[in-house]
Amino acid sequence: MPLTFTDVVVVLLTVLFYVEYRNRQKLKSLPPGPKRLPLIGNILQMPTSLEWEVYARWGKELNSDIIHLDVAGRSLVVINSMKIANDLLDKRSSIYSDRPILPMLHDLMGWEWLMSMAHYGELWKTQRRLFQQQFHPSNTAVYEDTVIEYVREFLSDVLDTPQNAITLSKRIPGGVALSLAYGFKVKRNDDPFVKLVEDALEPASLAAIPGAFLVDVFPFLKYVPEFVPGAGFKRKAKEWRQGMVAFKEGSFNEARSRLALGNTRSSLTSRCLQLLDTTKAIEPQLEVIKNAAGMIYAAASHTTISAIYTFFVAMLHYPDAMKKAQAELDSVIGHSRLPDFGDRENTPYITAVLKEVLRWQPATPQAVPHRLMQNDAYDGYAFLAGTVFVPNVWAMLHNEDDYPDPMTFKPERFLDSDNRINHQIQDPSVMAFGFGRRICAGMHIAEAIVWLTIASVLSSFDITPPIDDEGNKILPKLLYHSGISSYPQPFNAIFKPRSRDAESVIRAAEV
Numbered sequence: 415m416p417l418t419f420t421d422v423v424v425v426l427l428t429v430l431f432y433v434e435y436r437n438r439q440k441l442k443s444l445p446p447g448p449k450r451l452p453l454i455g456n457i458l459q460m461p462t463s464l465e466w467e468v469y470a471r472w473g474k475e476l477n478s479d480i481i482h483l484d485v486a487g488r489s490l491v492v493i494n495s496m497k498i499a500n501d502l503l504d505k506r507s508s509i510y511s512d513r514p515i516l517p518m519l520h521d522l523m524g525w526e527w528l529m530s531m532a533h534y535g536e537l538w539k540t541q542r543r544l545f546q547q548q549f550h551p552s553n554t555a556v557y558e559d560t561v562i563e564y565v566r567e568f569l570s571d572v573l574d575t576p577q578n579a580i581t582l583s584k585r586i587p588g589g590v591a592l593s594l595a596y597g598f599k600v601k602r603n604d605d606p607f608v609k610l611v612e613d614a615l616e617p618a619s620l621a622a623i624p625g626a627f628l629v630d631v632f633p634f635l636k637y638v639p640e641f642v643p644g645a646g647f648k649r650k651a652k653e654w655r656q657g658m659v660a661f662k663e664g665s666f667n668e669a670r671s672r673l674a675l676g677n678t679r680s681s682l683t684s685r686c687l688q689l690l691d692t693t694k695a696i697e698p699q700l701e702v703i704k705n706a707a708g709m710i711y712a713a714a715s716h717t718t719i720s721a722i723y724t725f726f727v728a729m730l731h732y733p734d735a736m737k738k739a740q741a742e743l744d745s746v747i748g749h750s751r752l753p754d755f756g757d758r759e760n761t762p763y764i765t766a767v768l769k770e771v772l773r774w775q776p777a778t779p780q781a782v783p784h785r786l787m788q789n790d791a792y793d794g795y796a797f798l799a800g801t802v803f804v805p806n807v808w809a810m811l812h813n814e815d816d817y818p819d820p821m822t823f824k825p826e827r828f829l830d831s832d833n834r835i836n837h838q839i840q841d842p843s844v845m846a847f848g849f850g851r852r853i854c855a856g857m858h859i860a861e862a863i864v865w866l867t868i869a870s871v872l873s874s875f876d877i878t879p880p881i882d883d884e885g886n887k888i889l890p891k892l893l894y895h896s897g898i899s900s901y902p903q904p905f906n907a908i909f910k911p912r913s914r915d916a917e918s919v920i921r922a923a924e925v
């Protein structure tokens with residue numbers, strides 16, 4: 415007998431009621447969360463901007479450092495405290511180190527090879543090992559000269575076109591990354607590889623946020639054909655996939671041919687190509703090198719530029735901090751040379767500025783999400799395998815107990831009464847760079863780039879806000895874009911050499 419319309423409605427309602435019943439059962443053992451709607455859960459409340467601040471507010475309202483969000487039946491757990499992040503993501507890292515599968519990013523855009531997004535398995539392990547061998551924290555010689563080179567070129571470029579200083583600063587982490595990955599010397603303007611990789615990365619950063627695309631919430635949508643109305647995301651993904659392939663293959667092939675011609679600097683690609691094991695299949699080895707090299711710009715550039723921009727924004731809002739930093743640099747380094755890494759030990763205030771930059775507006779306010787690999791229980795809660803955990807680094811770094819008056823930029827909070835680094839104060843780096851086995855593999859390089867940029871810029875320039883027609887300062891708004899790495903909205907600043915001597919020192923130091 416054929417089914418009637420009423421039969422279909424009854425079956426459908428039964429299924430829906432069953433799904434909702436199961437969701438409610440699951441929720442009983444989960445952390446508190448904002449009020450949810452049947453079936454779709456919290457989907458309509460999911461914030462689309464400043465997520466980290468909304469999650470922190472929800473945590474306070476619910477009086478819990480761990481909150482649960484139901485995204486149409488999928489569990490998202492936000493961790494607002496460092497202790498819980500340590501308990502789960504560090505101490506139980508053997509089961510909390512996977513990444514969520516995001517159909518838009520992984521399947522449709524083809525970024526499944528990207529180490530920071532990769533599944534916790536053999537491919538990730540091989541890439542991470544390779545990365546650590548090349549950039550071991552003790553092996554500073556591999557990156558310090560490159561960092562010095564790009565920072566000094568930046569200073570000289572700012573002397574030439576001070577009005578472009580903010581845009582020019584992007585070349586510091588971008589140039590260091592392309593140099594470490596492929597041995598390319600990045601052009602001062604319109605570098606073709608920077609363009610290639612930027613075109614590929616912009617959409618990937620967006621798609622890396624869980625729930626940014628509906629297909630991440632309803633994975634079956636990935637099977638909807640491209641011509642169906644509303645499937646525009648598939649056309650976008652196809653175009654973005656081409657960008658990704660062009661960057662990954664194009665940069666690697668160029669590095670390889672330059673190596674063959676002997677026309678390259680030492681880099682991860684060149685060193686790995688020289689160490690190829692000819693007794694084994696070559697193609698899989700090439701694939702690993704290609705992935706690891708492609709990873710470097712992706713992980714290093716947008717995150718580190720965010721921190722550099724935050725440094726500029728902080729100097730505009732807090733000129734007293736800038737003056738104190740300059741006074742320290744003047745007394746330790748003087749006026750006849752630029753800072754270098756040997757000065758790090760003797761400039762605690764600059765180190766404190768670096769720490770406060772990483773804390774005040776963290777470059778990755780929600781770090782990168784982790785995915786639980788097997789069922790687990792914690793503090794009376796039960797989590798199912800597949801639950802996605804978002805470490806709300808912003809909330810941890812704005813915790814009033816560790817950092818009183820957290821919205822204020824105050825490097826002094828990291829110093830003791832003798833103006834030395836106070837090790838009793840929680841170091842922001844233990845949160846700002848993520849957790850457990852997936853912790854940022856390049857954090858020492860990131861800190862080196864940002865430290866040298868702060869020290870070099872402040873020893874040479876004053877940074878002040880532009881002035882409007884009525885004589886008022888135009889200060890940047892403290893509004894940050896959403897994305898895996900978050901950066902301030904466009905702003906302007908005036909960079910003025912501190913003296914004639916400062917100009918001569920910059921010109922003399924250019925390498």
Ligand code: HEM
Nearest residue numbers: 530713714717718777781782847848849852854855856860
């Ligand atoms: C201020 C700058 C930076 C910040 C804030 C930052 C932050 C992060 C965070 C939060 C993660 C994810 C950690 C987790 O899953 O818990 C990560 C992963 C990673 N970062 Fe960074 N990062 C920065 C710069 C860099 C640089 C300069 C490099 C390389 C030269 C780098 C290489 C990586 C790599 C390879 C991963 C993937 C680790 C994995 O999944 O195993 N990062 N970073």
